[in-house]
Amino acid sequence: MTSSGTETKMNLRSQRDIGGMICATLFMLLGVACLYETTLMTDPDSYVFPRMVIAGLMGLSLVLIVNALVKPYTHVTEEAPSGSAPSNSRRILLVLSMLGATLLMPWVGFLLSGLGAFAALMLLAQYDPWTKGKVWLYSLVAVAIVCGFYGVFNYLLNVPLPEGSFIQFP
Numbered sequence: 787m788t789s790s791g792t793e794t795k796m797n798l799r800s801q802r803d804i805g806g807m808i809c810a811t812l813f814m815l816l817g818v819a820c821l822y823e824t825t826l827m828t829d830p831d832s833y834v835f836p837r838m839v840i841a842g843l844m845g846l847s848l849v850l851i852v853n854a855l856v857k858p859y860t861h862v863t864e865e866a867p868s869g870s871a872p873s874n875s876r877r878i879l880l881v882l883s884m885l886g887a888t889l890l891m892p893w894v895g896f897l898l899s900g901l902g903a904f905a906a907l908m909l910l911a912q913y914d915p916w917t918k919g920k921v922w923l924y925s926l927v928a929v930a931i932v933c934g935f936y937g938v939f940n941y942l943l944n945v946p947l948p949e950g951s952f953i954q955f956p
Contacts, residue, residue: 803854810847817844835943880910895950900932
């Protein structure tokens with residue numbers, strides 16, 4: 787197979803996602819512990835939402851385990867051209883940008899820190915060249931998702947999100 791005039795060697799092999807199944811099992815065990823903690827709550831308003839989230843996450847973990855057992859994925863390996871190895875610095879910056887947004891949230895609020903984190907994640911995760919269309923589309927999607935989450939949690943679910951001590955929105 788050729789890629790940009792260079793020859794790459796591709797190998798196909800089928801394997802199960804053992805690491806994913808282990809993590810899903812750990813999440814299910816954590817879910818059981820969290821479900822037990824909700825039995826100590828007396829007010830139905832305080833335990834309904836956590837139980838829904840816990841049940842959903844445990845269900846999705848079970849789906850991952852069953853899917854990995856029934857249908858192993860085909861792993862494609864190829865000899866990467868020089869200079870195209872995975873970037874550990876990019877991975878570290880992704881984690882640091884999310885951590886930074888979390889730490890900034892009490893001061894600038896959910897909206898600004900969420901938009902900043904979304905922008906940083908898009909910039910770090912984008913491998914393809916940027917075009918004007920991508921910039922506009924991704925910006926609109928970022929604003930829609932962050933504002934959508936803010937609206938759902940703040941107004942529909944009545945879950946107060948950080949407003950920020952330096953900058954506040956009405």
